[in-house]
Amino acid sequence: xxxxxxxxxxxxxRVSLAKALGRYGHDxxxxxxGEEGLRLFVEHSAELVVLDLMLPTMDGFEVCRRIxxxxxxxxxxxxxxxxxxxxxxxxxxxxxxxxxxxxxxxxIDARIRAVLRRGAPDRSGRSTAVYGDLVVDRVSMRVTRAxxxxxxxxxxxxxxxxxxxSPGQVLSRQQLLESVWEHSYLGDSRLVDNGVQRLRxxxxxxxxxxxxxxxxxxxxxxxxxx
Amino acid sequence: xxxxxxxxxxxxxxxxxxxxxxxxxxxLAFVVVAMVAxxxxxxxxxxxxxxxxxxxxxxxxxxxxxxxxxxxxxEVEYPPDQEALExxxxxxxxxxxxxxxxxxxxxGGALGLISDEMRSAVAEGDRFTVQRVxxxxxxxxxxxxxxxxxxxxxxxxxxxxxxYVVQDLAPTQAQLxxxxxxxxxxxxxxxxxxxxxxxxxxxxxxxxIQRLGHSANQLAAGNLSIRLTPSGRDELADLATxxxxxxxxxxxxxxxxxxxxxxxxxxxxxxxxxLRTPIMALTSIMEMVEADARxxxxxxxxxxxxxxxxxxxxxxxxxxxxxVSRLDAGAVALRRELVDVAHVVADTVRTxxxxxxxxxxxxxxxxxxxxxxxxxxxxxxxxxxxxxxxxPPVVVEVRTEADDVLVVVTDHGPGLPAxxxxxxxxxxxxxxxxxxAASDGSGLGLSITLVNAQLHGGSLSAxxxxxxxxxxxxxxxxxxxxxxxxxxxxxxxAGPDGGRHGRQDGESDExx
Numbered sequence: 001x002x003x004x005x006x007x008x009x010x011x012x013x014r015v016s017l018a019k020a021l022g023r024y025g026h027d028x029x030x031x032x033x034g035e036e037g038l039r040l041f042v043e044h045s046a047e048l049v050v051l052d053l054m055l056p057t058m059d060g061f062e063v064c065r066r067i068x069x070x071x072x073x074x075x076x077x078x079x080x081x082x083x084x085x086x087x088x089x090x091x092x093x094x095x096x097x098x099x100x101x102x103x104x105x106x107x108i109d110a111r112i113r114a115v116l117r118r119g120a121p122d123r124s125g126r127s128t129a130v131y132g133d134l135v136v137d138r139v140s141m142r143v144t145r146a147x148x149x150x151x152x153x154x155x156x157x158x159x160x161x162x163x164x165x166s167p168g169q170v171l172s173r174q175q176l177l178e179s180v181w182e183h184s185y186l187g188d189s190r191l192v193d194n195g196v197q198r199l200r201x202x203x204x205x206x207x208x209x210x211x212x213x214x215x216x217x218x219x220x221x222x223x224x225x226x
Numbered sequence: 227x228x229x230x231x232x233x234x235x236x237x238x239x240x241x242x243x244x245x246x247x248x249x250x251x252x253x254l255a256f257v258v259v260a261m262v263a264x265x266x267x268x269x270x271x272x273x274x275x276x277x278x279x280x281x282x283x284x285x286x287x288x289x290x291x292x293x294x295x296x297x298x299x300x301e302v303e304y305p306p307d308q309e310a311l312e313x314x315x316x317x318x319x320x321x322x323x324x325x326x327x328x329x330x331x332x333x334g335g336a337l338g339l340i341s342d343e344m345r346s347a348v349a350e351g352d353r354f355t356v357q358r359v360x361x362x363x364x365x366x367x368x369x370x371x372x373x374x375x376x377x378x379x380x381x382x383x384x385x386x387x388x389x390y391v392v393q394d395l396a397p398t399q400a401q402l403x404x405x406x407x408x409x410x411x412x413x414x415x416x417x418x419x420x421x422x423x424x425x426x427x428x429x430x431x432x433x434x435i436q437r438l439g440h441s442a443n444q445l446a447a448g449n450l451s452i453r454l455t456p457s458g459r460d461e462l463a464d465l466a467t468x469x470x471x472x473x474x475x476x477x478x479x480x481x482x483x484x485x486x487x488x489x490x491x492x493x494x495x496x497x498x499x500x501l502r503t504p505i506m507a508l509t510s511i512m513e514m515v516e517a518d519a520r521x522x523x524x525x526x527x528x529x530x531x532x533x534x535x536x537x538x539x540x541x542x543x544x545x546x547x548x549x550v551s552r553l554d555a556g557a558v559a560l561r562r563e564l565v566d567v568a569h570v571v572a573d574t575v576r577t578x579x580x581x582x583x584x585x586x587x588x589x590x591x592x593x594x595x596x597x598x599x600x601x602x603x604x605x606x607x608x609x610x611x612x613x614x615x616x617x618p619p620v621v622v623e624v625r626t627e628a629d630d631v632l633v634v635v636t637d638h639g640p641g642l643p644a645x646x647x648x649x650x651x652x653x654x655x656x657x658x659x660x661x662x663a664a665s666d667g668s669g670l671g672l673s674i675t676l677v678n679a680q681l682h683g684g685s686l687s688a689x690x691x692x693x694x695x696x697x698x699x700x701x702x703x704x705x706x707x708x709x710x711x712x713x714x715x716x717x718x719x720a721g722p723d724g725g726r727h728g729r730q731d732g733e734s735d736e737x738x
Binding site: 012013016017019020023054084100101102103189218 | 504508517
């Protein structure tokens with residue numbers, strides 16, 4: 001039972017999707033505008049937001065940025081325009097995953113569950129790991145840098161855990177898509193690139209010259225060596 | 227330009243001496259004209275000056291001889307004897323000769339220079355004769371005259387005494403030689419001057435042409451706002467103005483075209499949103515209807531299944547229509563990434579649930595830089611088409627040929643209809659069997675696949691294979707040279723199921 005906020009301006013989509021997702025056991029609050037959505041977001045204390053990008057007055061990207069600025073609640077975007085610009089802008093605004101309309105509610109449910117699982121404690125059994133001034137606690141799911149708590153979305157946290165679980169080993173984008181995003185088929189590698197960028201912004205002293213998460217050009221990413 | 231690109235009229239005229247560069251031709255022409263003009267002018271002047279100099283020398287020599295004769299003639303006794311002749315000759319100076327009938331008095335080399343014609347000319351007439359001769363020591367002037375005697379009746383007649391005088395022309399020749407040197411030097415001096423002038427002229431003519439060429443190149447490279455500044459009022463300025471007009475017209479129409487294209491893209495994006503939103507609602511509702519119908523009567527279940535099925539078909543048709551519109555509007559950008567094509571094809575088959583009906587020919591990984599989504603759609607269209615129209619098993623093979631990767635989809639059906647060519651087959655809404663038209667694919671699949679292949683710089687072909695049914699070949703260039711491969715061998719770090727990871731490269735090179 002997860003508290004989900006659905007922001008969608010089209011009445012029929014909002015009503016039917018809320019009902020269908022409700023059947024998968026989620027507690028749904030639905031809002032027709034971005035403003036109303038931001039109000040409900042606090043009131044409903046949502047654990048995840050399903051967000052349509054095309055909204056009247058305040059658009060989805062702005063809503064996305066505000067939710068991201070307020071905390072680490074994950075966001076799944078709904079886009080109907082099908083052009084790449086929407087997807088890229090949505091990911092840059094801080095979305096964790098996206099689906100293109102029309103999509104069956106069971107697919108959205110699967111994405112929601114996958115995103116929420118990322119915040120669950122690590123199953124590997126390892127506990128605290130220290131990499132220089134970066135401390136990753138895999139049980140309490142906390143990350144500190146130089147003694148300061150680093151607030152992370154579940155996706156960023158899982159990405160860090162996957163990469164740091166095998167320091168020095170290169171992971172391809174597809175591997176990361178499968179292990180972090182749980183996309184079992186041809187996923188969109190931009191999700192990985194965007195996630196890495198946001199993660200670097202939080203843990204690297206200089207995101208332009210990363211120490212922890214390094215790009216292996218033409219292949220994927222590697223944690224360290226620190 | 228390679229020689230193969232030359233138009234045939236140029237290939238057929240090998241004139242190796244003729245300079246290819248316009249500058250060289252202008253300079254050559256200028257120098258030739260300047261030399262011809264200078265030589266002609268100098269030669270004409272020289273000839274005129276020489277004639278007047280020679281005439282003057284001759285006239286003076288003749289006057290001098292006449293003066294001497296008129297002074298000496300009265301002193302001669304008639305008939306003169308040898309002694310008298312010698313006296314007369316001595317008064318005339320060196321290089322002279324005086325004759326009277328059989329007697330001759332001569333000094334210097336005069337005798338040898340006087341021709342018989344001259345002697346007979348003087349003997350026959352009473353005329354003053356001048357002749358130019360050249361001997362070993364240079365040009366000479368020979369003057370000859372008979373001495374006339376005044377008779378008692380007051381009439382003058384030839385006395386029989388003939389006087390010959392040879393005058394050396396060396397000083398005159400020296401003068402002429404000086405002039406010749408001056409003329410040659412002048413022409414030689416004009417040559418570099420002509421070259422310099424030709425350079426200047428060719429620059430003033432060629433500089434605007436070079437600028438024009440440069441600007442035309444820029445225009446061709448897509449810089450449509452390039453303009454020339456016409457200077458002066460000559461033909462080149464006219465050309466520059468024409469160029470500017472052409473560029474402006476081009477910029478205007480390209481701008482219009484881009485504007486329309488942008489509008490078309492926006493329209494497609496809007497239509498996309500308008501179409502997908504209600505289908506999204508339908509899809510959500512149908513999922514619930516389908517679940518609810520499980521507890522209802524068989525009739526209700528059948529209706530529900532039909533509704534769900536039609537909704538999916540509607541969604542796919544809308545998707546294909548939108549894809550075609552996007553392709554038409556030019557709103558499609560290839561997002562190439564380095565992938566294992568064999569893996570993508572396997573994923574396409576697996577995610578569509580076609581594992582049971584399709585034989586995938588096992589292969590080594592085949593790396594290529596392609597747009598994964600478009601490859602997926604293309605292969606799905608081909609395999610879906612084969613499953614609908616052919617008979618199982620549908621065989622899918624990935625192989626390489628030169629720098630291309632080939633995806634070959636073969637079915638075991640009846641093959642292509644005999645009366646249909648590939649162009650018709652790939653046309654939109656073409657249905658091989660019109661009776662089944664209502665229930666199968668959107669009719670856009672092959673057309674979309676063809677355009678996707680072309681977007682990649684590849685091709686799509688279809689034929690009836692010898693031992694099976696229809697064979698479709700999707701051919702895409704691998705583009706491996708675009709960037710050095712750093713990720714070889716394939717996925718060294720991958721675990722036991724490493725083969726599942728197809729995608730190698732997230733760095734997309736966006737290609738508009």
